[in-house]
Amino acid sequence: MLAKPATPSTPIHDLITQRWSPRAFDANKQISRSQVLALLEAARWAPSCFGNEPWRYIVWDRARDPASWQKAFDCLAESNQAWVKNTPLLIVAGADPHFRHNGKDNRWAQYDTGAASMSICLQAVALGLAAHQMGGFDAQKLHHAFAIPDNITLIAMIAVGYQAAPDILEGEVRESETAPRKRQPLGSVFFEGAWGKAIA
Amino acid sequence: MLAKPATPSTPIHDLITQRWSPRAFDANKQISRSQVLALLEAARWAPSCFGNEPWRYIVWDRARDPASWQKAFDCLAESNQAWVKNTPLLIVAGADPHFRHNGKDNRWAQYDTGAASMSICLQAVALGLAAHQMGGFDAQKLHHAFAIPDNITLIAMIAVGYQAAPDILEGEVRESETAPRKRQPLGSVFFEGAWGKAIA
Numbered sequence: 562m563l564a565k566p567a568t569p570s571t572p573i574h575d576l577i578t579q580r581w582s583p584r585a586f587d588a589n590k591q592i593s594r595s596q597v598l599a600l601l602e603a604a605r606w607a608p609s610c611f612g613n614e615p616w617r618y619i620v621w622d623r624a625r626d627p628a629s630w631q632k633a634f635d636c637l638a639e640s641n642q643a644w645v646k647n648t649p650l651l652i653v654a655g656a657d658p659h660f661r662h663n664g665k666d667n668r669w670a671q672y673d674t675g676a677a678s679m680s681i682c683l684q685a686v687a688l689g690l691a692a693h694q695m696g697g698f699d700a701q702k703l704h705h706a707f708a709i710p711d712n713i714t715l716i717a718m719i720a721v722g723y724q725a726a727p728d729i730l731e732g733e734v735r736e737s738e739t740a741p742r743k744r745q746p747l748g749s750v751f752f753e754g755a756w757g758k759a760i761a
Numbered sequence: 762m763l764a765k766p767a768t769p770s771t772p773i774h775d776l777i778t779q780r781w782s783p784r785a786f787d788a789n790k791q792i793s794r795s796q797v798l799a800l801l802e803a804a805r806w807a808p809s810c811f812g813n814e815p816w817r818y819i820v821w822d823r824a825r826d827p828a829s830w831q832k833a834f835d836c837l838a839e840s841n842q843a844w845v846k847n848t849p850l851l852i853v854a855g856a857d858p859h860f861r862h863n864g865k866d867n868r869w870a871q872y873d874t875g876a877a878s879m880s881i882c883l884q885a886v887a888l889g890l891a892a893h894q895m896g897g898f899d900a901q902k903l904h905h906a907f908a909i910p911d912n913i914t915l916i917a918m919i920a921v922g923y924q925a926a927p928d929i930l931e932g933e934v935r936e937s938e939t940a941p942r943k944r945q946p947l948g949s950v951f952f953e954g955a956w957g958k959a960i961a
Contacts, residue, residue: 569802571795574887577803595771601951602769603777605944610896614945619952629954669896672916675875687774696810696869709956716872744805745814751801752819754829756909
């Protein structure tokens with residue numbers, strides 16, 4: 562399977578290095594129940610402001626409930642459907658923007674949910690799976706399709722599965738799959754001591 | 762050193778299990794340059810919507826620049842200062858709420874920054890360090906102290922260091938340090954197939 566390890570200037574943990582967001586998934590390999598639960602447990606133990614756990618997740622396991630999986634799939638952007646069609650597991654990440662303990666605005670709700678989703682992506686790597694987050698979906702349609710309360714902010718959908726070889730993909734999607742990974746130079750967004758002073 | 766491993770219902774990766782947010786840090790153990798860089802590289806390789814890398818970080822290394830560290834420390838809530846006083850490294854996590862490629866609102870900016878900060882926390886574990894994120898700080902004061910542009914949303918400060926024994930802490934802070942970790946039951950915020958249907 563295609564590996565596209567990160568290329569940091571200093572060694573970092575393998576789990577982080579190995580994580581990337583492939584689009585080639587194997588339609589014939591299912592995810593076990595214990596794998597699904599491990600993905601969610603990883604998110605569950607993420608840190609959050611005031612221990613509020615603002616994240617809310619719904620998972621759709623194609624093998625257990627193909628109709629619901631399809632309904633979730635139908636909310637994705639067409640450009641994502643082209644490759645997500647092979648993934649056995651779909652997840653949506655949402656956030657409750659109010660604190661449980663006092664009902665006030667929780668300005669860390671999305672930030673904390675991002676941490677929980679990162680845990681899912683890293684736990685996927687640990688399980689020999691891959692996870693790919695997507696912003697391209699119709700949140701309103703998803704709200705309606707699954708009667709998700711209006712107050713929940715739907716942020717990302719996550720496709721999870723076993724990777725397949727890039728040659729199952731076509732066109733631009735295939736090009737993205739095999740293109741080198743890139744990031745801005747460290748010092749352009751990581752500063753030391755003062756704003757704009759590149760770390761070195 | 763006190764370990765407070767997560768207690769998931771299904772095994773998850775050690776790096777995730779071992780991460781928690783201690784308050785007892787060792788004031789005498791410095792963080793090396795390669796450790797600082799590894800923390801930031803871990804964040805740098807986080808995923809983001811459109812590869813936008815919306816996160817912005819400033820680090821303050823007490824050993825290298827005690828005056829700037831102090832200025833950052835002075836922006837923390839008093840309740841945090843009580844224990845952060847022993848940490849050798851402070852970091853602020855911020856987000857640019859507009860996409861680089863088109864200047865439009867990036868509704869994933871905070872979510873993606875949360876993922877990057879989670880990578881810092883997990884990389885800290887990998888390095889034998891601990892990281893503790895805080896919402897309790899004066900963002901306006903920090904903006905002013907370091908001439909951080911108005912358009913940057915400052916979300917969290919992160920204290921990083923080597924753990925110390927809990928008995929260096931006092932009162933409620935010490936109680937928190939040794940209290941059992943807890944999370945809501947998995948099925949109360951992780952659903953399957955439909956909103957509100959607890960995963961099991």
